[in-house]
Structure formats: C-alpha cells, structure tokens
Amino acid sequence: MTVQIWTYIIVALTFALYIGIAIWSRAGSTKEFYVAGGGVSPLANGMATAADWMSAASFISMAGLISFMGYDGSVYLMGWTGGYVLLALLLAPYLRKFGKFTVPDFIGERYYSKTARLVAVFCALLVSFTYVAGQMRGVGVVFSRFLEVDITSGVIIGMIIVLFYAVLGGMKGITYTQVAQYCVLIFAFMVPAIFISFQMTGNPIPQIGMGGKGADGMYLLEKLNGLSTELGFAEYTKGSRSKMDIFAITAALMVGTAGLPHVIVRFFTVKKVRDARKSAGLALLLIAILYTAAPAVAVFARLNLIHTVSGQPYAQMPAWFSNWETTGLLGFNDKNGDGLIQYSADAMINELTVDRDIMVLANPEIANLPAWVIALVAAGGLAAALSTAAGLLLVISSSVSHDLVKSVFKPDITDKQELVVARLSAVGAVVVAGYFGINPPGFVAAVVALAFGLAAASFFPAIILGIFYKKMNKEGAIAGMVVGIGLMLFYMLKFKFGIFDGGKTAVASLSKDWWFGISPEGFGFIAMIVNFTISLTINAFTADPPEEVQEIVETIRIPSGAGEATH
Amino acid sequence: MSKSDNAKKYWKENLRYVTILLSIWFSVSFLAGVVLKDFLDQYSFGGFPLGFWFAQQGSIYIFVALIFIYVRLMNKLDKKYNYDKD
Numbered sequence: 312m313t314v315q316i317w318t319y320i321i322v323a324l325t326f327a328l329y330i331g332i333a334i335w336s337r338a339g340s341t342k343e344f345y346v347a348g349g350g351v352s353p354l355a356n357g358m359a360t361a362a363d364w365m366s367a368a369s370f371i372s373m374a375g376l377i378s379f380m381g382y383d384g385s386v387y388l389m390g391w392t393g394g395y396v397l398l399a400l401l402l403a404p405y406l407r408k409f410g411k412f413t414v415p416d417f418i419g420e421r422y423y424s425k426t427a428r429l430v431a432v433f434c435a436l437l438v439s440f441t442y443v444a445g446q447m448r449g450v451g452v453v454f455s456r457f458l459e460v461d462i463t464s465g466v467i468i469g470m471i472i473v474l475f476y477a478v479l480g481g482m483k484g485i486t487y488t489q490v491a492q493y494c495v496l497i498f499a500f501m502v503p504a505i506f507i508s509f510q511m512t513g514n515p516i517p518q519i520g521m522g523g524k525g526a527d528g529m530y531l532l533e534k535l536n537g538l539s540t541e542l543g544f545a546e547y548t549k550g551s552r553s554k555m556d557i558f559a560i561t562a563a564l565m566v567g568t569a570g571l572p573h574v575i576v577r578f579f580t581v582k583k584v585r586d587a588r589k590s591a592g593l594a595l596l597l598i599a600i601l602y603t604a605a606p607a608v609a610v611f612a613r614l615n616l617i618h619t620v621s622g623q624p625y626a627q628m629p630a631w632f633s634n635w636e637t638t639g640l641l642g643f644n645d646k647n648g649d650g651l652i653q654y655s656a657d658a659m660i661n662e663l664t665v666d667r668d669i670m671v672l673a674n675p676e677i678a679n680l681p682a683w684v685i686a687l688v689a690a691g692g693l694a695a696a697l698s699t700a701a702g703l704l705l706v707i708s709s710s711v712s713h714d715l716v717k718s719v720f721k722p723d724i725t726d727k728q729e730l731v732v733a734r735l736s737a738v739g740a741v742v743v744a745g746y747f748g749i750n751p752p753g754f755v756a757a758v759v760a761l762a763f764g765l766a767a768a769s770f771f772p773a774i775i776l777g778i779f780y781k782k783m784n785k786e787g788a789i790a791g792m793v794v795g796i797g798l799m800l801f802y803m804l805k806f807k808f809g810i811f812d813g814g815k816t817a818v819a820s821l822s823k824d825w826w827f828g829i830s831p832e833g834f835g836f837i838a839m840i841v842n843f844t845i846s847l848t849i850n851a852f853t854a855d856p857p858e859e860v861q862e863i864v865e866t867i868r869i870p871s872g873a874g875e876a877t878h
Numbered sequence: 879m880s881k882s883d884n885a886k887k888y889w890k891e892n893l894r895y896v897t898i899l900l901s902i903w904f905s906v907s908f909l910a911g912v913v914l915k916d917f918l919d920q921y922s923f924g925g926f927p928l929g930f931w932f933a934q935q936g937s938i939y940i941f942v943a944l945i946f947i948y949v950r951l952m953n954k955l956d957k958k959y960n961y962d963k964d
Contacts, residue, residue: 377934382915385933389907392938396903399945400896404952518935522925530925548919548930558912585962588952592945599938606934865882868889870961 317686318457325495325690326472329697332491333476333484341729344481345412345709351486351580357593359489360577362496362698364391364568364598366442367449369605370496370695375670378609378616381539382550385606386560386832390763392595392602393561394568399591402569403578405778407587408867412579413706414572414770415714421777422785423860425719430792432714434769435572437796439703439710440743442573442762446700447748450693456638456672457689463749469697470745477701477708478737482580485701492694497600499691503675503684504604507611510678521607531610538617543656547613552830559833566839567763570771573702576709584870612670615677620663621654628652631676640666641673704744708737761803764835768795772842781864787850795842799835807831888959895951899944907937 338344351359369391377384409417415435419428447466454465476484501517508520512531524530535547545551568574577594578587619629625643635641642664643652655661672692675685712733717724724732769792776783776791804810806825809817822830829837855861910918915929923931956962 382930382933385911385930388934389911389937392941393903393907396900396941396944400899400948519924521935522923522931524925532925532927532930548927554912554915558908561907561912585949585953585956588945588949592942592949595945596942599942603935603938865885868892869885870956 312682314682314685315457315459317683318689321683321686321690322458322693325491325694328491329472329488330475332487333480336480336483336487338479338481338483338730341412341713341726341733343483344730344733345705345713346576346579347481347483347486349580350582353581353586353590354593355486355490356577356581356586356590357597358493359486359580360574360590360594361597362489362493362694363577363702364574364594364699365496365601365695366699367446367453367692367696369601370500371449371453371668371671371692374605374608374612374674375667377606378613378670379665379667380550381545381547383552383557384609385550386557386564388602388606390561390564391568392599394565395591395595395598397565397569398574398578399588399595401778402575402774403587403591404584404870405867406575406774407578407581408584408870409863410579412576412713413709414575414774415710416718417777418770418773418788419714419718421860421863422773422788423857424785424789427773427785427789427792428714428718430789431770431773432710434765434792434796435706435710435714438571438762438766438769439573439706440747441765442571443700443703443707443740443744444747446696446703447744449696450700451748452668453672453689453692453696456635457686466745466748469693469700469748470741473697473701473704474738474741477704477741478734481733481737482576482705485698485705486580488701489698492698493597495694496691496698497597499687499694500601500671501604502687503678503680504608504611506680506684507615507674507678508607511611511614517604517607517611521610525614531614535610535614538614538621542617542621542654547610553828555828556830556833559827559829559836561833563767563833563835563839564763566767566771567765567835570766570769570774571763572710572766572770573699573706575770575774576706577702608671608674612674612677615674616665616670617654619677620652623652624650625652626650629676631673634676635669635673640669700744704737704740707740708733711736711739761799761807761831761835764799764803764832764838765796767835768799768838768842771839772846776843776846778864778867781861782850782855783846784850784853784856786853787846787848790849791842791846794845795838798841799838802826802834802838803831806834884959888955888961891955892952895948895955899948903941903944906932906940911937 342348373387406417411417415428415431418431447469450469451462451465454460455462476488504517505515508517509515511525512520512523514520514523525534532548539547581587581590644662646662653660653662672688675688712729716732717729773788773792806821809815809821812821911933918929919927921928
C-alpha cells in the first residue's frame with residue numbers, strides 16, 4: 312500500500328474516533344461545558360493536559376528547530392517543561408480550591424473588581440487568538456502535504472472536526488478527545504524516533520541513543536559537532552546566543568506556560584486539590600516522554616540530512632527530496648552549476664534551503680521507514696494541532712459567554728441560555744481562527760512564540776500575588792497587568808515588527824538595541840518583573856483589600872473540605 | 879490548637895517545601911543548564927557534555943521527579959494537619 316492510502320486510512324480512523332467520543336460526551340450544563348462537570352480523574356486530566364499543551368509547534372516544529380539551533384534549542388525544552396513545576400507548586404492546587412470556571416473568574420473575584428476581570432478577559436483573548444491561528448495553520452500544512460488537498464480545504468476540514476466536538480461537548484467533549492489524541496500523538500512521535508535510534512545507534516531508546524555511538528564507533532554528538540564546524544556552523548552542543556538571552560527566554564517560556572489560560576483551566580476539571588497536584592505531575596511525565604525524545608530526534612535528523620544531502624549529486628536524491636521540493640519547504644539552487652548539493656553556513660556558497668518543519672515530517676522518509684509509520688506521523692501532527700486548538704477555543708468561548716455576557720452584561724441569563732451563548736461563541740471563535748489559518752497575517756508564527764511573553768507579563772504575577780500575598784489589592788494588580796502587557800506589546804511591536812523604525816526590514820538591524828541584550832521572545836521575563844514591581848509599589852500606597860477577600864485567600868490555601876470546615 | 883493556628887502552621891510548612899523544591903528546580907535548569915553550562919561541559923556523561931545534558935535531558939527528568947516528590951510531601955502534610963478529609 313502507498314503512503315497516501317495508509318494516511319487516508321489512519322487519519323479517517325482517528326477522526327471517526329474523535330467524533331464518536333464527542334457524541335458520547337455531550338455537555339448538558341454550563342458546568343459540564345466549562346469544566347467537564349469537575350469530575351475528571353487525575354490520569355485522564357494529565358493526558359488531556361499533555362495533549363492540550365503539545366501543539367503543532369511541539370510535534371511538528373520543535374525537533375526541527377532544535378536540529379538547527381543545537382544547544383540554543385534548549386530554551387524550548389527547559390522552558391516548556393519547567394513551567395509545570397511552577398504550575399504544580401504555585402498555582403494548580405489553589406486555583407482548583409478556588410473552584411471557578413475561568414482564569415478571569417479568579418482575577419475578577421480575587422481582586423473584587425469588574426475592571427480586573429475585563430483586563431483579564433482582554434489578555435486571555437489576545438493570548439488565545441494568537442495561539443490558535445498557528446494551530447489551524449498547522450492542520451492545513453499537514454493536510455496539504457500528506458493528503459494532497461490544498462491548505463484552504465485542509466483548514467476547513469480541521470475546522471469542521473473541531474467545531475463538532477468543541478461545540479457539542481464543550482470541556483467534557485474536549486477532555487475525552489484529548490485523551491485519545493494524546494495516545495495518537497505520542498505513539499506517532501515515538502515510533503519513528505525508536506526506529507531511527509535503533510538504526511543509527513543500535514539502542515532503541517532515543518534518549519539514550521542520543522548520547523550513544525554510531526556504526527563507526529564515534530559518539531553522535533561529537534560527530535555532529537565536527538560536521539557542523541566543517542560546514543561553517545556553530546558547534547552543535549555550544550550554540551551561539553548570549554547566556555543572558557538564553558536565561559531570559561527560558562524564564563519567559565516557563566512563566567508563560569504557567570500563565571496560559573488554556574493550561575490553567577484544565578486543573579479546574581479535577582475533583583480534589585490533591586488530584587490537581589497529582590495530575591500536574593502526570594501531565595509533565597507524559598509531556599516529558601516527547602520532550603526528552605525531541606532533542607534526540609533533532610540530532611538524528613540533522614546527521615541524516617547532512618549525510619544524505621551534503622556534497623551529493625542532485626540527480627541521485629531519493630524520492631522524498633522532490634516530494635518536499637514541490638511543497639516549497641525544501642529547495643535546491645545549483646549556484647555553481649556542478650550538479651552537487653553544497654550545504655554550508657555561508658550564504659554565498661549554500662545551495663540548500665530547508666524549512667525547519669520538515670525535519671519531523673520528513674524524518675521517517677529520510678530514514679527509509681515503512682509507509683505506515685509515515686502515515687502515522689501525519690495523524691500525530693493533526694492530533695497535536697486539533698487538541699490544542701480545541702482547548703484554546705474553549706478558553707475563548709468561555710471568556711465571552713461566562714466572563715463577558717454572564718458576569719458583566721447580562722447577569723440574569725439562565726444556565727440554559729448561557730450554554731447557548733457558550734456554543735455560539737465557540738462557533739464564532741472557530742470561524743475567526745479558521746480565517747486566520749487560511750489567510751495568516753505574516754506575523755502569526757512570530758506571535759505564537761510571543762503569546763508566552765504576553766501570558767508571563769500579565770497573568771502570572773496577578774495570580775501568584777493573589778494566592779501568596781493576602782494583602783494584594785485590586786489597584787496594584789490591575790496596574791501591574793496593564794503595564795506588564797502594555798510593555799510586552801510595545802517591545803514586540805518595536806523589535807519584532809519594527810513598526811516604529813520603518814517596518815519588517817528594519818528588524819534585523821534593531822537587535823543591537825535590545826534592552827539588556829534580550830530578544831523579544833525573552834522579554835516576557837523582564838515585563839513580568841516590571842509587573843511584579845508595579846503591583847507591589849502601587850499596592851503599598853493604596854488601601855488593603857476588604858476583610859472578606861483576605862478570608863478567601865486563607866481558604867484557598869487549605870485543601871478541600873477541611874478548608875470549608877474552618878469557616 | 880485553634881483552627882487558624884493549624885492553618886498557619888500548615889501554610890508555613892508548605893512554603894518551606896516549595897522553597898526547597900524550587901531551589902532545586904532553579905539549580906538544575908538555570909544554573910546547570912545555562913549559567914554553569916560551559917564549566918560543566920568539561921565533564922562528560924556518556925556521549926553528552928554534562929552541561930548540555932542538563933539543558934536537554936537532565937533538567938526535564940528532575941522536573942518530573944520534583945512534582946511527584948511535592949505530591950507525596952503534601953499528601954503527608956494534609957494528613958498531619960487533618961486536611962485530608964474531603
């Protein structure tokens with residue numbers, strides 16, 4: 312059977328599974344729609360969180376990025392896992408105890424203010440929309456390469472599937488489809504990784520294979536360092552960014568992870584405080600399986616690519632080379648006309664352009680793996696993109712129906728009506744996300760990485776202070792969030808889009824002006840510190856929060872049941 | 879012991895655990911994987927330079943372990959202060 316037929320079969324089977332689960336788990340009340348009724352087991356929530364978290368970026372792009380960044384790619388590995396330690400130790404248990412539906416809910420009630428809630432809604436929508444557009448785009452790319460439909464049809468098919476289970480099932484439907492999607496995506500990522508690790512090092516465990524020796528008895532990393540230097544790149548295990556920047560980006564991604572509404576809200580769905588802690592641990596364990604294999608895949612893929620391509624005659628390239636050439640993600644321009652592919656860090660000599668994304672998608676083909684493995688990767692990429700998109704759409708729809716309509720504009724609507732509004736806003740959100748997936752404003756990819764900075768600069772300090780500092784008042788928190796997210800937006804617009812200095816073309820030359828040498832990706836860390844500082848300063852000069860709010864804080868510090876007994 | 883005393887002591891012990899665990903979290907990632915990375919790279923761990931290993935493998939394993947240690951510690955603490963009933 313060909314790769315294409317395998318892909319159709321596997322993708323169709325997984326989609327049928329997701330739809331089946333959606334019909335089985337329809338939501339009947341707003342509590343089911345927002346937090347799956349609050350009775351999800353820690354393991355199911357751990358799996359759902361892992362799928363929710365691992366997006367098209369983790370599945371498709373991350374290993375490829377690391378493959379070209381070497382040590383510098385560590386920022387994603389540490390940043391996107393370390394945030395869970397913060398979540399488990401500082402946020403999840405207390406937010407679960409607080410027992411509301413959304414992040415703006417917490418901010419609004421803890422800071423006894425509609426303004427605070429509205430600021431939080433604005434931040435949640437900004438973060439989630441930028442993030443979701445990238446996911447829909449990922450769905451389109453996978454469809455177009457593996458099923459040979461154009462990107463637009465791919466996005467529309469993806470939209471219909473997500474619509475189906477997000478609108479019907481709300482959080483309940485999303486949770487159980489995410490459990491299935493986790494299984495699909497981890498299987499799809501690990502099977503080729505294990506195959507390739509075994510092929511290259513004789514050890515089937517990629518995490519160990521990465522530090523192992525190739526057939527020639529040389530350590531893979533040593534060999535890759537040597538080849539990289541030969542071709543003019545930085546040594547793979549050294550990297551080229553400044554320490555300060557690596558530090559800041561890692562911190563921004565960690566704190567951003569802990570502040571992302573679609574991740575936080577998953578911890579509202581478990582029964583007890585104890586379950587919230589445990590499911591954060593399980594989620595990270597399940598995520599770590601992919602995150603420790605990804606750097607290994609990066610090393611294998613880079614070595615394979617250099618081996619197969621560098622200095623070889625173009626005429627003898629295997630079939631995958633031309634397949635990917637037609638998608639425009641791989642390009643060869645024979646500058647010196649010798650028919651050989653020159654691959655080099657020197658732009659004058661280099662004849663090969665490689666899009667980072669194909670390193671995972673093409674990896675099984677490059678390594679000559681069976682057709683069904685290649686098809687599996689397509690299904691895995693779709694599972695990763697759809698599960699994250701669904702989680703984000705739920706945040707968007709609940710921000711609108713619960714935090715705007717129910718809490719601000721029309722407090723007297725019934726549960727049934729609110730459910731209708733929630734479903735309608737989910738439809739609206741899918742359509743908007745789909746539109747951006749089909750017509751990506753040039754900056755989507757850039758903004759997805761910055762969504763973390765925005766979350767770090769806005770939510771994280773407000774939530775932490777809300778839990779750990781009883782006397783934190785609304786004036787401080789609101790000012791902190793506004794200044795934090797404003798500063799982050801400013802830095803992003805200035806240094807990522809160059810809008811104050813003549814547009815995109817000026818961006819490259821602006822990097823010498825970065826504050827403290829920190830790139831826009833890492834600036835969320837600075838904006839977060841500014842947020843904390845402003846919050847605490849304003850707080851010192853304004854009135855303490857009311858007594859009953861301070862009592863709420865006391866209550867959330869104590870795990871369920873027993874806590875209620877003390878009051 | 880009054881109820882609010884009980885709650886205060888519980889919170890204090892919780893904060894102590896969190897501080898200790900977060901210092902480990904900081905050391906294995908920001909220190910071993912970034913600040914001290916070049917120094918640690920003179921040693922190797924199998925085929926890995928040690929600092930590079932912390933940045934791309936070790937820190938992640940330790941993160942997972944830290945959360946499970948916290949879960950255990952807190953479950954014990956909940957019991958000790960009688961907060962384990964639902």
